[in-house]
Amino acid sequence: MKMVMCREATRLMSKRLDSPLGIQEKMTLKFHLAMCGACKQCNKQFQLMHEAGRALESQATIPSSDTDDGTDDTP
Amino acid sequence: MVESLDSARDLDSPGERQRRLEAIRPRLLAFARLQLRDASEADDVVQEALITAFEKNADFAGRSGYETWVFGILKNKILDALRAQKRRGKWQPWDDDGVEAAVERQFQATGRWQNIARPRSWGDPEDTLTSERFWQVFDSCMIALPDNIARIFTMRELMGLSTRQICEEAGIKENNCWVILHRGRLLLRACLEKGWLAEADS
Structure with missing residues (x-):
């Protein structure tokens, strides 16, 4: 198994959100994340950003009970 | 129901x-x-x-x-x-614009995080995504991203297109798409952390 540094690990955690990783890549990433707290945080944040679109959409699609949210665009 | x-x-x-x-x-x-x-x-x-x-x-x-x-x-x-x-030609050609350098500044030559760039905890993800303040930071960080990168990032993460679809729309190779998304995520992450934690600390 290849040992990688943080920069390469972030490449793998980014790629994983767009395309399945190969077995080697998966192992490499898993191993790095187990050892590196900063990359573990980075991985969580990439995932959070990945969910941001869906979060925005569900905020828009769940009708809000709050009718005056300051976005009233009547002149 | x-x-x-x-x-x-x-x-x-x-x-x-x-x-x-x-x-x-x-x-x-x-x-x-x-x-x-x-x-x-x-x-x-x-x-x-x-x-x-x-x-x-x-x-x-x-x-x-x-x-x-x-x-x-x-x-x-x-x-x-x-x-x-x-x-209409509104999409600028893929020039780097110092993006690569900005990304590289987050890492030491060895490939480890620079101390000042090391990712820190953002707290509970649920709380983050439901915070109005987080979305304000998100907005301003998106505006700060270079157009080229922001466009690919939002096609992927807001519109939910696959990288293959994005390649077709943007006329780039899939490999290139992954590189752009990687840079975009690193830049956006750094910006969000700065804005989000600055607020939390104050």
């Missing part, structure tokens, strides 16, 4: 449809602005989407929520607008 609210029957009344559409308009606008990076174009696509939704009401089958259906219409309109932007 929630579904019964969205049955096509309830939306037979034009007044009710109009009320529901007006209610989500601000959110649609915010979404379109993030993606198109042009306020007047965003206004136009939202207007078109609302008109289409109103006129094609019979197409709403009630399988999804009404607002979700409207959102789907908006996404198609945004995609059309992006294609038009590209045809």
Whole structure:
């Protein structure tokens, strides 16, 4: 198994959100994340950003009970 | 049941449809602005989407929520607008603009994080995503991203297109797409952390 540094690990955690990783890549990433707290945080944040679109959409699609949210665009 | 609210029957009344559409308009606008990076174009696509939704009401089958259906219409309109932007030559060629250098500054020569760039905890993800303040930071960080990168990032993460679809739209190789998304995520992450934790610490 290849040992990688943080920069390469972030490449793998980014790629994983767009395309399945190969077995080697998966192992490499898993191993790095187990050892590196900063990359573990980075991985969580990439995932959070990945969910941001869906979060925005569900905020828009769940009708809000709050009718005056300051976005009233009547002149 | 929630579904019964969205049955096509309830939306037979034009007044009710109009009320529901007006209610989500601000959110649609915010979404379109993030993606198109042009306020007047965003206004136009939202207007078109609302008109289409109103006129094609019979197409709403009630399988999804009404607002979700409207959102789907908006996404198609945004995609059309992006294609038009590209045809008009509004998409700049892929120059690097110091992006690579900005990304490299986060790492030491060995490939480890620079101490000042080491990712820190953002707290509970649920709380983060439901915080109004987080979305304000998100907005300003998106504006700060270079156009080229932001466009690919939002196609992937807001519109939910696959990297293969993005390649077709943008006319780039998939490998290139992954590189751009990697840089975009690193830049956006750094910006979000700065804004989000600065607020939390104050």
